[in-house]
Amino acid sequence: MEAIMLVPSYEPEIVLPPCDFGRETVNVIGHVAADISPVFPYLNATQPGAMYHAAGPTLRFRFEGHMVTLQPHQMAIGGLADGDEAVEALARLQRLINDTWQRRDEIEPSTVERKRLNPLAVYKLLPRTNCRACGQPSCLVFANKLVVGQVALEQCTPLCREAQYQEALARLRAMLDLAPSVAQSGKD
Secondary structure, three states: OOOOOOOOOOEEEEEOOOOOOOOOOEEEEEEOOOOOHHHHHHHHHHOOOOEEEOOOOEEEEEEOOEEEEEEOOEEEEEEEOOHHHHHHHHHHHHHHHHHHHHOHHHOOOOOOOOOOOOHHHHHHHOOOOOOOOOOOOOHHHHHHHHHOOOOOHHHOHHHHHOHHHHHHHHHHHHHOOOOOOOOOOOOO
16 A cells, blocks of 8 residues: 655754743744644544644644644644754654554544643642752742643652652643653653
């Protein structure tokens, strides 16, 4: 069977994150000629924690530890180390989209629209010790960054290693739509 490519090619554009010039990361946008929105319900069904908005249409999910936003003619990935990583990540995202589209007959599409997590709800499940083991100045900052995909849940070492927090860890994983065997990562 011949491979059906929804995204045969794209034009990459590397951009600096707006209003955060202190971060040493880049974002990348792949401009696509074809409308890629038909794959959104299939990716929504297969990507943990995906947030689908039919009215946009847009789809957001975490891919290889980075936030991805898909629009009908754009693929965007945030928080990459440099231009080389950005171009490579975009190529892997293109493969994911094309592979998902190729397997669409095997996937039950989902148009479920999930709500964005509330940082305060996440914060209430964290140890709230402000120990900085995660590299953040406080648990509240960590919660805010976790919700937008800038840090990994596993970076909170007390939460992941201390028995007293295991129930909270399980609840957070469920909130983040992650199975215990699937590590959520802000950086790989």
